[in-house]
Amino acid sequence: MLAGGTAMAMWDxxxxxxxxGSMLMRLIYVNVGVFLVVRLVGIVMFFAGSDINIVLxxxxxxxxxxxxxxxxxxxxxxxxxxxxxxxxxxxMLWLYWLGRIFMEYFNVKQLMALYIYGAIGGAIAYVLxxxxxxxLRGMEGYLLGASASVYAIxxxxxxxxxxxxxxLLFLGSVALKWVVLAMVLIDLLQMDALSSxxxxxxxxxxxxxxLYAMMMRRGHDITAPLxxxxxxxxxxxSRRKNPGVGxxxxxxxxxxxxxxxxxxxxxxxxxxxxxxxxxDRVLEKIKRSGYTALTDEERDLLFSFSRKGKK
Numbered sequence: 161m162l163a164g165g166t167a168m169a170m171w172d173x174x175x176x177x178x179x180x181g182s183m184l185m186r187l188i189y190v191n192v193g194v195f196l197v198v199r200l201v202g203i204v205m206f207f208a209g210s211d212i213n214i215v216l217x218x219x220x221x222x223x224x225x226x227x228x229x230x231x232x233x234x235x236x237x238x239x240x241x242x243x244x245x246x247x248x249x250x251x252m253l254w255l256y257w258l259g260r261i262f263m264e265y266f267n268v269k270q271l272m273a274l275y276i277y278g279a280i281g282g283a284i285a286y287v288l289x290x291x292x293x294x295x296l297r298g299m300e301g302y303l304l305g306a307s308a309s310v311y312a313i314x315x316x317x318x319x320x321x322x323x324x325x326x327x328l329l330f331l332g333s334v335a336l337k338w339v340v341l342a343m344v345l346i347d348l349l350q351m352d353a354l355s356s357x358x359x360x361x362x363x364x365x366x367x368x369x370x371l372y373a374m375m376m377r378r379g380h381d382i383t384a385p386l387x388x389x390x391x392x393x394x395x396x397x398s399r400r401k402n403p404g405v406g407x408x409x410x411x412x413x414x415x416x417x418x419x420x421x422x423x424x425x426x427x428x429x430x431x432x433x434x435x436x437x438x439x440d441r442v443l444e445k446i447k448r449s450g451y452t453a454l455t456d457e458e459r460d461l462l463f464s465f466s467r468k469g470k471k
Contacts, residue, residue, distance in 0.1 A: 174189075177189075182263075182268065183268035183269075183271055183272055184255070184256065184259040184260065184263065184268075184271060187255065187259075187271075187272070187275060188252050188255060188256060190240055191240055191242065191248060191251070191252060191255075191306055192248065192252065194240050194241060194242070195241075195242045195243075195248050198212070198215070198216070198241065198242075198243060199243070201215060202243070212243075216241070216243065216302070216304065217302060218231065218234075219234060219237040219238060219241050219304070220234060220237075220238050220241065220302035220303055220304045221234045221235060221238045221283045221286060221287065221302065221303040221304075222234070222287075222300075222301075222302055223286065223287065223290035223291075223296070223299065223300060223301040223302065223303070223357060224287075224290070224291075224300065225287050225288075225290075225291045228283070228287045234283070235279060235280050235283040235284075236276060236279055236280070238279070238283065238303055238304045238305070239275070239276075239278075239279035239282075239305070239306050239308065239309045240306065241304040241305065242304065242305055242306070243304065247305055248305075248306075251305060251306045251307055251310050252306075254310050254314060255306065255309075255310050255313065257326075258310070258313055258314045258317055259271065259313060261317050261321075261324060261326075261336075262274075262313050262316065262317050265317070265320055265321065266376075267446070269383070269387045269390075270381065270383045270387070271313070272390075273383030273386045273387050273390075274309075274312050274313055274316060274368070274369065274372055274383055275306075275309040275312070275313065276309070276386065277312060277368050277372070277382070277383065277386070278308050278309035278310070278311060278312025278313065278365035278368045278369060279306075279308055279309045279365070280368075281308060281312065281364040281365050281367060281368035282303070282307070282308020282309070282311070282312075282361035282362065282364040282365040282368075283303065283308070283361065283364075284364060285308075285360050285361055285363060285364025285365075285367075286303045286357050286358075286360055286361040286364065289356075289357060289360045290357055295356070296356065296357060299357075301357050303357065303358060303361055305358075307358070307361065307362050307365065308361045308362055308364055308365030308368075309365060310365070311343075311362050311363075311365035311366040311369060312365040312366065312368045312369035312372070313369060314340055314343070314366075314369065315340055315344075315365075315366040315367075315369030315370050315373070316369035316370070316372045316373045317336060317369075317373075318336045318337050318339070318340035318373075319369065319370050319373035319374060320373040320376060320377065321336065322335065322336060322337035323335050323336070323337065324336040326339065340366075344363070344366060347359040347362050347363060348363075438461060439461065439462070442458045442461055442462055443462075445458070
């Protein structure tokens, strides 16, 4: 009974940490959780005389493009799948370190969407290279790990803020652009017949991160369409779970957390005297939760300030 109570307490603590954690930490928790489950299943299957690859192959991206078309979900699932300890360790360390820097410039929704985009970019690069390049054609292989997603986030930060300085052991303060350049160069130098597919996937994720940062510099967020889809799915799920949400009463209750800000903005619209602090509050909300999280009044406030700036 004592052991059961301790296990339940630990489980409740993990659930609490997950629910209260940032999107960055949730990504790490999911990766670590999947790793532990897969390893435990692998141990059980080993002693049962079976092979864990039977399970892994349904979650990994196959190199053959026909197999990949028949398993489209793998372009996402593989990015949360690890089997070697060092593989997940280094991926999660890079995700944590560079993910925190990413959050200084972008928001949580963009982090999650770019993680997914990076995974898709890496999977496409892997399958294309395996199907087109003569040296890889005909070689059966599978892709797993968060590396492509991590590369997308790392390269996005380095492209958006290339002179951001980080401290490295023995080297001291180094501009992020040189760190990422070294990572890409190492990937290129490590390509061989056994592991070139994985390194090509890394470069596919890196390309996605580069494109994301370049488009953000021009004011275009390529993660916005995916985030809108996710918002709609979450909204539909919440309505099914709570049928009252979305109706007249439910809608007011849902926006209750912003009721004070809404009332203040309405009052300001009547007087026409919105302050710089109100604009700062709206901009901070956009950085934290994305533009789609703004109320109608907050969007009107943002629009009024943009019109003032053009006069």
